[in-house]
Structures are given as structure tokens and as C-alpha cells.
Amino acid sequence: MALMVGARVLARNLLRPWSRLPDAVPGRTGPAAGGGDGVRCFGSPRVLVETDPAKGVAVIKLKNPPVNSLSLEVLTEFVISLEKLENDKTFRGVIVTSDCPGIFSAGLDLTEMCGKSQAHYAEYWRAVQELWLRLYLSNLVVIAAINGVSPAGGCLISLTCDYRVLADNPKYSIGLNETLLGIVAPSWFKDTLVNTVGHRTAERALQLGLLFPPAEALRVGIVDQVVPEDQVHSAALSVMARWLAIPDHARQLTKNLMRKPTADRLVKQRDADIQYFLQFISRDSIQKSLRVYLDKLRQKKG
């Protein structure tokens, strides 16, 4: 039942005409992400989309302060924005970045996984799955311009992209640090990392919950390029131009060849994966770990 409610909510959101989204900011024009006139903006307050139709490129900026945590709303709005871009043949590429200074994304929203109902957990996890599937199999060239720290789910978002550019700032570490929270990165998080850095590096990184600073991130291959902070966006645009020089059909079929087997593993057992998540996240010991971790984050200030 819970799963059906979750699916219905997501389906309703996905099918809702864009212009009727409660938070939509349609047709606003703004300064060009890549320079030049004709840039149009749409999206929602938490997921801004700047489009440059002449270049065929869009920029998705996550804006969920203070830390760009991936709440249910962010996940849903992100999927809707992606779908809109995928369905508009004007666009061939998208850059994913952050509008929160110093933070790409703090990952999954811990408050969505702590002290909530089973129905809520199921709805949330289906939304996490949906975003991963959409990003991982996107026909668009997807480039991450990582302009801040990027733990766990934040790292996962960038791992689904075709290429990762990271700003060279020692504070901007990246990795799947779930074990440090006393939780476990699910198998498809693990697969995404293995497909990027190889088995041994992934195993070590996952067990130790490693967060790599830029130079090390580049060395292990969890990012493809490290550039000075003020050049992240221009570097992402240059990389985009190179990837867009390849004929779409050939690149897309090749991407599909590389990624579909991994995605299919989740698609075939989506409901079982949700049930597994429900069992895991509802355990007293896991809820306790999450509460302790959240309390530590909150007390940091005091």
C-alpha cells in the first residue's frame, strides 16, 4: 500500500504540466550560464534550471539551503526538470551544479529517514531510486560541476554524471561516507562507484567511508578533473563542447551499453529494494545511529 502511495505521488508530480507546478518559475530570463543572450530560466525554487537553447545546454542548480540536502521535494523537482529537458529536443547536455556556496550537496536528507512513517520511507526511497535511474540513463550529456563538499548522496549524484569537474579547495571532499554514519551504501550506490573507480578502490573507500580531498579524488578517479574554484563552470562548458561533438545516437547507444546492465539490476528488483530499505532504516539501532549523527551535526554550532 505504502509503495502504491509513493508511486502515485511521484507519478502525479511527473505528469503534472510544468506550468502548473506550485513552485514553478516559468520563462524567467537571466544572465547566461555560459554567456550570451537568450538564456531562459525555469524550474522551482529548489532546483533552478538555466537553459541556453542556442548551445543546446542547460544548467541545473540545486538550491536547498543551508546544505542542499536531497529532500523528497528536491528529488521530485530534480526528476521533473530532467524529464522536461530530456523531452525537449533543443537540449543535448546538462551541467549539474550547486547554488549553495561551498556545498555541492550534503546528500540524502537525514530528516527524511529518521522518525518518519513506513509509508514516508517508502515514498522517499522510491524518489531516490527514480532520480538515480533518470540521471544514470539520461540521453543527455550530464556533467557535474562540483563546487562544494559532496558526501554520500551528493557524491552519488555526481557519479551518475558522464564527467566530473571538482573545484580545487581542500574543504571540498567527495565520497560515499555512509559507514561513518553507521549505515550502508546500497548495492546500486556501490555499483555506481565500482563502475567509476574499480573494485579495489571502491571496496576500500566504502568500508572506510572515505571522503577524498581534490588531489586524491583525482588520483583515484572519483572525479575526472580538478580546476581552480573560479573555473569550474567554464571547465564544465569546455568538456561539454567536446562530448557534444560526438554524434548523439552513437554516444547514447554506447552509454546505454555501458550502464544498462547496472540500472537493470535495480529496475528488476525495485520493490524488493524498497522493502529492504524499510527493514533496514526502521531498525532501532539504525534510527539511533542517525539521531546521534544528526545531533552531532546540530551541536557543532553550539
Ligand SMILES: CC/C=C\C/C=C\CCCC/C=C/C(=O)SCCNC(=O)CCNC(=O)[C@H](O)C(C)(C)COP(=O)(O)OP(=O)(O)OC[C@H]1O[C@@H](n2cnc3c(N)ncnc32)[C@H](O)[C@@H]1OP(=O)(O)O
Ligand atoms: C536497499 C537499501 C539497503 C540498505 C541501506 C539502507 C539505508 C540507507 C542508505 C542510505 C544512503 C545514505 C546516503 C546519504 O546521503 S546520508 C547523508 C550523508 N551526509 C553527510 O554525512 C553529510 C552531513 N553533513 C555535513 O557533514 C555538513 O553538514 C556539511 C555538508 C559538511 C556542511 O557543513 P556546515 O556548512 O558546517 O553545515 P552544518 O553541518 O552546520 O549543517 C547545517 C544544517 O544542515 C543540517 N544537515 C547537514 N547535513 C544534512 C543532511 N544530510 N540531511 C539533513 N540535514 C543536514 C545540519 O544538521 C544543520 O542543521 P541545523 O538544524 O543545526 O541548522
